[in-house]
Amino acid sequence: MRKKREAGEGLAPVEKNSVFQKRQLQIVKKAAKLFTKKGYAQTTMREISKATGIDLSNLYYFIESKEEILFRVFEMIHRPESSVFEKREIMGIADPAEQLRAVIREMMRFSYIYKDEVLLLYRESKLLPKKMLKEILARESHFIRYIEAILKKGLEKKIFAIEDAAFSASMIAYELSLYPLRSWNLKGHAKEDLIRLVEQHIMQAVAAV
Amino acid sequence: MRKKREAGEGLAPVEKNSVFQKRQLQIVKKAAKLFTKKGYAQTTMREISKATGIDLSNLYYFIESKEEILFRVFEMIHRPESSVFEKREIMGIADPAEQLRAVIREMMRFSYIYKDEVLLLYRESKLLPKKMLKEILARESHFIRYIEAILKKGLEKKIFAIEDAAFSASMIAYELSLYPLRSWNLKGHAKEDLIRLVEQHIMQAVAAV
Amino acid sequence: MRKKREAGEGLAPVEKNSVFQKRQLQIVKKAAKLFTKKGYAQTTMREISKATGIDLSNLYYFIESKEEILFRVFEMIHRPESSVFEKREIMGIADPAEQLRAVIREMMRFSYIYKDEVLLLYRESKLLPKKMLKEILARESHFIRYIEAILKKGLEKKIFAIEDAAFSASMIAYELSLYPLRSWNLKGHAKEDLIRLVEQHIMQAVAAV
Amino acid sequence: MRKKREAGEGLAPVEKNSVFQKRQLQIVKKAAKLFTKKGYAQTTMREISKATGIDLSNLYYFIESKEEILFRVFEMIHRPESSVFEKREIMGIADPAEQLRAVIREMMRFSYIYKDEVLLLYRESKLLPKKMLKEILARESHFIRYIEAILKKGLEKKIFAIEDAAFSASMIAYELSLYPLRSWNLKGHAKEDLIRLVEQHIMQAVAAV
């Protein structure tokens, strides 16, 4: 790497015409696949070029560096994830148990869609510039606190029985990554089946007797 | 022309005198730290040399390749892990609930000791030669089936109430990696505290009402 | 980790545009000179880079490895050599003596042109992948049997008088490498002069009295 | 190579006790085998150590450098070769034809014994220090001139009929290396058989009709 941008000085604002964006997205998606299959470091720009059909030099017309591709991969997960718990449908649910169930199902579905990217995030987050890593961790923390809030509401209503809401929230958030991180030994379960089992498991773990 | 051993064709039997072994262990341990901090690919042999104080060329007197270091890191986790559920104390416990608790505590402690190595395993298992990867997955499967057996015993005795013992076992095994994979947001919890919370969480998730 | 093609699994079909090929040829030719002067192992890629004026890394744009260069050097000799005895002019000659003379002259001229490469072949054939070595030996055997056939024809016609045609053919083929292998003590002879002398020597050795 | 002796500044005079010499010879012989099998550059000191059973460091007690081993290998051929035509039995033969036959047989036998070393000399003479190379070439020239003298004597006596005695001598000397250089396609011939055939071939090539 010759030039080194200050880490995480922000991606170029997603401007330019949509053809440009489409190409970029194409690159990021294909690269994501390669990254998850072979690892970030083991994937060469030439392979990305071949996979996308875009000439190596031209690649740099659409992205600034290999690192930027990785960043944009993570951006992909970011946006929709953030919206998970901003969804009116979920935020509006009054019953904490129901609300928690809704969050679980929503996130499990999300984790099915972005399985590879989530795994990538676990594996390659070391490579993120601090700022970006912080952003992601912040978002995750936000998500955890959101669950924590639900749990506390449930505690008050004596629906849930747990000792440490912060811990439980953390554990639940972790459990929701089950599929991306352990898909290799969950092949036997159909998607909706697995979602239900995870839901049951978590609900039982927090439920008051 | 470089000669290249078929990856993972078995590490040289750990022979030689103990000074040799000590050096090797020193390399593996330091490298493990570097690998977890920066990632395997991003860690150079020069860095390992610097970290261990062993001259770069001399490093190769003790290990055959960078890959071998990684293999040996994983070996470190292997051996003790296997013994976890072979321990007489645990195997002898008659009550499934008590037995499960014992396993949980044992594995949580293990995961504290080998936090870095476990994380590394999640992150860099891609780089393992197939044979070694299979071995590791087999061991993990073995562990899961062991938990499953406990769960089934508990089911019969109506101590546990779960729908799918295989799934629950899988989930529990996963939960036991909580600390290595999410230590960054568990800093607030003391070790024994966390172990207890995980134990509670899991026990509640499987317990019959 | 270095990936290593199985040695000699076939050179990339000589495609690409002619500029590319020209560069490749330039590399192979310069390298051949260096190899003959210093030996293959003693010639570094840096030297080849310097000799060709092509940047070290860029060298790898045109060839895949140092080994490939060596292979291509041998390829250079291969092609034209094969055609030697497929030449209509020679194959058409009825008189065995005249035919043998023609072959001698043809091969001697060839050995003058490819002096360095032939010497290299004697010196560095150890480094060839088995398959390639076999091919070359097969070609040589083919050539020897071709001479043998001429000798046998001459024997029948009582023009030649030798005990063992196979041996004589082998010896003649060997004698035709005189110049590449012993040029250092043949400096006193002009090319055409030497060719004539070799021709005489061989013809006398096989001629019936 | 760290230190570089002035090329060919002469080998340490073969002094020391005979145990020392025996070890040295042992090294040189085993190394010669390895050199011929794999090439000089491709043979490592470690391999020589393993092959001789002498510890790597101790090797340097008996020889000064890898190069010296090569030199000593060539020395081995030198001594006896020089004596070939100094043998009273041969020098005393009056008849040029008989004398030439004797030389041929002597040298062919020699080439059988030192097949590997002769081949090595052809292959790796590049590595010799100038001085040593000159010595060897001088010896070879000496040998050629010796043959030339025989030829000239035969010419005077009208026993031989050749145009250029110098050339013929050169060619004959070359032919006497047939076996070391082409053993791969002479496997079909028994030793004494081959010697006789070479003798016939050469004699016929120079004989007056």
Added chain:
DNA sequence: GATGAATGAGTATTCATTCAT
């Protein structure tokens, strides 16, 4: 005279990135 460990200088090769057309 044996041995384990060191070391320095090198070697082929890789790869992200850019330049010229």
Added chain:
DNA sequence: GATGAATGAATACTCATTCAT
């Protein structure tokens, strides 16, 4: 906006040789 070619800096690894005990 496409393409072939260039380039610089790095990377894992090797090996002859020597040192300390």
